[in-house]
Amino acid sequence: MTANTVLRVEEAVGANKILDPRENEAYQLGGMVPDVIVSVDDEKDISSALLVASQHSLCVSPWGGGTHQFLGNTPSRIDIILDLSKYNRVLDFQPADLTVTVEAGITLDDLKAVVSSSDKLVPIESPAANSATIGGILATGRSGPLRYTYGLPKDWVIGSRVVSATGEVAKSGGKVVKNVTGYDLNKLYCGSLGTLGVISEVTFKLAPHHPSSSAIIAELDSLDKACEFSSLLMSKVYAPQGIHILNNSSEFYTKYGLSSSESYYLVILFCGRAPAVLRRVRESTNLLMENGVVVKEQLSDEKSDALIEHVTNLGSAGENIAEWEVLVNIMPDNFLQVWRQCETLSLKSPLEFIGDPAFGTIRISIQDSDDMGNAVIIDHISQLRRFVDDRSGALTIWRCPSTVKEQLDVWGGNQPELRVMARIKDQFDPNGTLNPCRFMGRL
Secondary structure, three states: OHHHHHHHHHHHHOHHHEOOHHHHHHHOEOOEOOOEEEEOOOHHHHHHHHHHHHHOOOOEEEEOOOOOOOOOOOOOOOOEEEEOOOOOOEEEEEHHHOEEEEEOOOEHHHHHHHHHOOOEEOOOOOOOOOOOEHHHHHHHOOOOOOHHHHOOHHHHEEEEEEEOOOOOEEEEEOOOOOOOOOOOOHHHHOOOOOOOOEEEEEEEEOEEOOOEEEEEEEEEOOHHHHHHHHHHHHOOOOOOOEEEEEEOOHHHHHHOOOOOOOOEEEEEEEEEOHHHHHHHHHHHHHHHHHOOOEEEEEEEOHHHHHHHHHHHHOOOOOOOOOOEEEEEEOOHHHHHHHHHHHHOOOOOOOEEEEEEOOOOEEEEEEOOOOOOOHHHHHHHHHHHHHHHHOOOOEEEEEEOOHHHHHOOOOOOOOOOOHHHHHHHHHHHOOOOOEOOOOOHHHO
16 A cells, blocks of 8 residues: 555655655654655645545545644544645735735744734744644644633634645635635634644734733632632733633742642733733732732743743643643633542642633643553543533543553543534545544544
8 A cells, every 4th residue: 555655646746745755754643654744835735635545545634843743532544644844934914904824834933923023913822832833723723821812723713725635625714804704614624633624824813912921920828719819810900811720830830939739829911011011910919919819920021921931831842741631621610610620530640730710721731640550540531521521511631642542532522512523524524534533533
């Protein structure tokens, strides 16, 4: 199969687009090494490769920076990888209209550098932003610490071009902010893990660049108090752009000189015009201190931006990548109850928590599972998943050892919407060409 696959793809895209087979090992998924890697630098490359794949029952996976390829179930088969990292141009930038159009392989850092040159902002955060590509961020739906104010990445997409599983190019939305023509298929592709089509081009609406930022790190002695002050601050007219609760995060503690594993730390984020930021920081600090809360640190501008990046990367990028990473999404009203349940997990390895009480997310990291074994962790996470499901939430095993994926569906697999999702998958990719079995319900 390997020789035939390579020959067919070479005929479609040209031999100069095929990477040296010795590089294939670096693109393995779930222990499987693909037959051929296509280095994409044109939308026609994507279309041609997918057409060949659909005609010969081959399986394809898009690849950007490779920063989130750990996500999802193990694919049933992978024959072709489409490497979009060189497909990274800025196609159109209209600062006055607050829009930018880019190819899907551009990294988040490169995109932000382009728009910031005109004092504009694409308010998206992602771990490893220097290598994570726009296509990959949208396909995985990953977001960052400012999501409460700015929403999810999909909320900033106003247009896209997507190559279908049969090589046809579909367009959704446009290049103007006020566009209500047709179905908003952009939202459908975002978060679908590349199982419905390969995102090739994206148009974003932009926000004005915030000239100033600041952050407060505060220490509290209980989860109840951390949640109480989070709610109190978010209810004020001087509410921050985001609040996060951290507990037992060794990397965060080391970087910012914090020591107590019994404490809960609030990371309170502000951005905007300098006078407004100063006032909101002052009011928030006064509120905390008047109620006996210890304010450990105040950071401004570059240091505040570095804190946002650090929180975004915790356990997900850098030197201390967690062996297990679990993401819980719940209604904010259930945040405290679910966090308490998370803390009851009787595991030998310390659990590291990052929670966004206003948005309703809890991220749990397990650095080392050797002392307890994967079977014990699976059992405890399964119990937690049932607890979360009963409260209309969702638990996703974001990262885990590859052997674990043979034993369970990392997405859960029992969601009532699976029937609808299966019908959509059947319409968009009836032959199972794109990322087969990696998504929810092994779609």
